Amino acid sequence: MNQNELFKITKDPINIEEVTNKVIRREAGAITTFTGTVREFTKGKRTLYLEYDAYIPMAVKKLAQIGQEISEKWPDAITAITHRIGRLDISEIAVVIAVSTPHRKDAYDANEYAIERIKQIVPIWKKEHWEDGEMWIGDQLETKRYPTGKPEEEDLV
Amino acid sequence: MNQNELFKITKDPINIEEVTNKVIRREAGAITTFTGTVREFTKGKRTLYLEYDAYIPMAVKKLAQIGQEISEKWPDAITAITHRIGRLDISEIAVVIAVSTPHRKDAYDANEYAIERIKQIVPIWKKEHWEDGEMWIGDQLETKRYPTGKPEEEDLV
Amino acid sequence: MITVLFFAHLQEIAGMEKLTLDVDQISIKSLKQKLKEEYQFKNLDQIMFAINEEYATEDEIIKNGDIVALIPPVSGG
């Protein structure tokens, strides 16, 4: 298994099985896989499609850093993460995180840790496209929005 | 989607993607998939292969009941579970549980609930085959073992 | 007539997958006693019972045509 391939940014559709298979091994009895898809409605607002942008080399490094952090917190865990960029339609897969561990509890905890960290440190951005506009979503809590597609006056001052 | 196919006992290898795809939908942004594989070593003892037996119609009913319990606890969750029976070699997949929810926290919690419940109420049994013997594993904590392949005198009294 | 199903190690002890009993109705408790006295089961303390694919308690009555299953502690997953 090529270590480099455990952490990947891709423009192509993501195969859940392929990412999961990277972490299956004789010593591991439990694998959790998180699949993030494009949801149609967020707080009642209908999304038409999303666009993801990334600072690719740094994003790959940060994904690998998350894998490293997981290995330190859960020594027997192996992590693989693939994140897609470009245009994604409703229900398409944006991210797949697979974590294998000898015992199941760790696999759930480590996987949840991975998605939280992705939303904190990995330089990937999404732009929501709605029927009535588009905006780059500004942070993990989705509280920072730019309804006109660019920062408002208050954000620029 | 055929409701019956959400909960399945099969003699054939399980495809992770196929089970996961059953729960992907426009309203769901998060899917967690748990994959249980045959681990080579348990408490230092080497497993050669496993054999799973099930009371198939009741097992399917109990899997569906777990799906129902999840729908009650997490109203927007959809669950699919496939469990394999028969002979399984090391690293082969015994069970795949997929849960989709609008938000990710629920997907982790509901999935973990499902595996815990499987180990409590679903009539499926595994027999471990080691180099020096075999035994039906007696309960979820794996504390109840029959080293000679059948219950000991003390279990029969 | 009732049908009794065996799984896992109980199937190995019984040497069969199922047993047909020519009784019209019997409680789980009495069936348990019968299995211990007339068959090879010395201890059924940890064994749950199901009637027609649902877990049943000791005092439930199995009726003619029912399918009963002996459910040892499960170990799926």
Place this chain on the structure above:
Amino acid sequence: MITVLFFAHLQEIAGMEKLTLDVDQISIKSLKQKLKEEYQFKNLDQIMFAINEEYATEDEIIKNGDIVALIPPVSGG
């Protein structure tokens, strides 16, 4: 010479993916000031900076040949 990369809405504001600055060395803080004064960026308060693909603090010095990136709050996953 240093290279400055823009992503997401900053790329749209800048109207370009990158900028080359003919400076030998400059702190993140000074670069920020320069971007505000000489380019279209009015507010960079929420923006993190990375030097050669690692997050950097305000007082770190960008050197000749370094690649700097402006990192708005991320929203992957």
